[in-house]
Amino acid sequence: MSRRQILRATVVGPLMVACLVTACQPEPKRGGVQVVEPGTAPATTAASAAPSQPPAPLTGVPAGTPAVTTRPALAVPLRVTPSTTPTGLDAADVVYAEFAESDSLHLTAVFHSREAAKVGPVTEIRPVDIRSVAVLRPFVGYAGGPTGFLAQFKDSKLGGVTPDDDDKAFSGDHTSTAALWRAAPKAAPPPTPVLDYATTPGDALAGRDLAPARQLTVSVPGGPPMVWRYDAAKRVWTTRVGKATVAATSVVVLTTEYRTIDVRKPSFRSLPSAKVFGQGAAVAVSGPSGAKGTWRKPGQDLVCNVVDADGGLMHPQPGNAWVVYVSSTAKVTLG
Structure with missing residues (x-):
């Protein structure tokens, strides 16, 4: 079922796990980008895939083989500091980014349409991982975690594996998509679509207040800014994550509440945590355009809607996406 069929189903049927809005809500108007509270893919991906294949659900790009559309998604949490060189992000369909402690990023990389021979550094499971990807029902490769977080993961009914479960699926603090799929x-089941992609290259990202964009800057108090720049030749947005350069067809920034979680087991520490459920301001870029809007995610098993200023769903170009959670104290600017 396509993303648009799912949208239509929510109007005439009862609420399903994969639906985007409750049955009592009106269908959002077409007009702009739709995201899940959120990858990285070069523009050559669409050209290299066989156009005769159906689209991969998480990118909208023709799948390389029929088997791709039927396999489950994978999710891997990564911890990235300024000195880290992360691997595998260029093959992820969707990446969720949370600003973590000590100028680090906690990333949730979701893989489905492409392979990655090396993914890492793999880190502990955190609430943002579970709440962002539970709607996709992925298989998760992670490195354990605090007692309370592991209890939340168990309650989510998601499947997963750690080095303690199967050391053959990991090499040090790295894994691979092949090992996780094994x-x-x-x-x-395969994941539900999370973006309502543009159907033609001329489709606009948003139906209202669309603006040319060449740079997206996220300035977080007390830390270095995250600066995305548009590469017109490759038609992707690029930024530095640790010591690696990553690219995305679309980037969506969701303003949300951050709170501090005190972890006591196995050792005491305090961690920042983004609130994934709720609603707030959003800024999206895809192609050479950007738009401001709002997002809404009512619960863990529902996709996050991003709509433009006129209430229409945003429609990014097919490809991979990054979704970045920022606090209300952050400054998000388009240039």
Whole structure:
């Protein structure tokens, strides 16, 4: 079922796990980008994939083989500091980014349409991972975590594997998509689409207040800014994450509440945590355009809607996406 069929189903049927809005809500108007509270893919991906294949659900780009559209998604949390060189992000379909402690980023990389021979550094599971990707029902490769976070993961009913469970799926603090797919249940379903992609290259990102954009800057108090720049030749947005340069077809910034979580087991520490559920301001870029709007995610098993200023769903170009959670104290600017 396509993303638009899912949208239509929410108007005439009861609420389903994969639906975007409750049955009592009107269908959002077409007009701009739709995201899940959120990848990185070069523009050559669409050209290299076989155009005769159906679109991969998380990118809208023709799948390389029929088997791609039926396999489950994978999710891997990564911890990235300014001195880290992360691997595998260029193959992820969707990446969620949370600003973590000590100028680090906690990333949730979701893989489905492409392979990654090396992914890492793999880190502990955190609430943002579970709440962002539960709607996709991925198989998760992670490095344990605090007792309370592990309890939340168990309650989510998501499947996963750690080095303690299967050391063959990991090499140090790295893994691979091949190893995780071998460990995943064979009957697991594919993910539901999370973006309502533009159907033609001329489709606009938003139906109102669309503006030319060449730079997206996220300035966070007490830390270095995250600056995305548009590469017109490759038609992607690029930024530095740790010591690596990453690219995305679309970037969506969601303003939300951050709170401090005190972890006591196995050792005491305080961690910042983005509130994934709720609603707030949003800024999206895709192609050479940007737009401001709002986002809404009512619960863990629902996709996050991003709509433009006129209430229409935003429509990014097919490809990979990054979704960045920022606090209300952050400054998000388009240039």
